[in-house]
Amino acid sequence: MPSAAERTRTLVQNTCSSVLLVPGLDEADSVRLMPVARSVGPDGDLFLELPADSPVVRAAVHEDDVPTAVLEITDVAPVSVPHRVRGRAWVSGRLSAVPGMSGPGRMMLRLETEEAYVDDLWGAQEVGPEEFRDAEPDPLTGYETELLQHLHAGHGEQLVSLCGLLGERAGGPCPARLPSVVPLALDRYGLRVRLCEAGGRCYDARFEFPAPVRDVVELRQAMYALFEAAGH
Template identity: 80%
Template sequence: MPSAAERTRTLVQSTCSAVLLVPGLEAVGPDQLMPLARSVGPDGDLFLELPADSPVVRAATHAEDDELTAVLEITDVAPVSVPHRIRGRAWVSGWLTTVPGLSGPGRTTLRLETGEVYVDDLWGAQDVRPEEFRDAVPDPLAGHETELLQHLHAAHGEQLATLCGLLGERSAGHCPAHPPAVVPLALDRYGLRLRLCEDRGRCYDARFEFPDPVRDVVELSQAMHTLFEAAAR
């Protein structure tokens, strides 16, 4: 399974929505606290680009002794329609300072020095040490996950349903007489997670691991083919 540090790093560098929580700016609208872009530096600190007139930029510019604390909250929502759609959240807290000269006109880059990291997602809740976050690598499929899940949902629904047969005793009473609705929920280099929803509204997740971790979409295609072949036997 991906480590908590890898999962958090993936969320930070993904397109998931994010908002900066800054003491004293609680009344500011969320749209004014959303970074336009974000990246992670070699030391594990976050670089966040915001409009130059953002309240966060003004607060960081006028902070005394560079002691403006902040939390970047990231919310991960499944890219396909499914019950309980929020897949997880991550929080990176630390200290904000301005970084001159990195942004174009009308924008300002802020540096969030990473102090504490926490993730609560489909795998569970866990603290992440800053050095673990710094050294972690995002999942190689993260940039393609949205389109891949949407494609699986739209074009391979029947094949996904056949994976129910790989669940063994857990699928007793459900497949094939009363098959649940099957929705692809999450994808990473280690495997595919499906959400199965029964007609009475009960949902549960099933995880299907690949024979080996995949490094790109080509290897993913081969791994999915192996899964579907196993389900067809």
């Protein structure tokens, strides 16, 4: 399974929504607290671009003391599925302005990573700053949304066939008990789907690849092998 540090880096560098929170600031105008871009530097610090009139920017530029801040990231499944929130991550540390790195009307802020925490489909776990710095995001993170939407729109029958690999865990004939099989998450280690029965009960199943994939080409091969196994 991906480590907690890898999962956190993946969320930070994915297209998930995020908000930058500073204690004592009014959070009512949450739109101006949302970074328009974010990246991770070589030391593990976060670089967050925000509107220049954001209250977070004013705090970072004008406060005498360096303010603490928390970047809260919410990961939502890119396909329609019950319980769409797949996880959240928090990265906290000291905040400072980095002038001259943004275009007009924007300001770059640096969040010096001191601690992180992830709570997702794998569970909840703390992440140290060194672990976060050294981790790599999942190589499929830039493609996951498109791939899951493609699977959901064009491969429904093949997805339903996957529950045949569950054996006794499916609890009965697959088509009768599992009318809905939705691709929920994809990473280099495998595919997770959410199965929802007619009565409304939902649960997840994960299908691991024989070996971690490194790119989309290897992913296609792994998915082909998975669907081939489900078809027999």
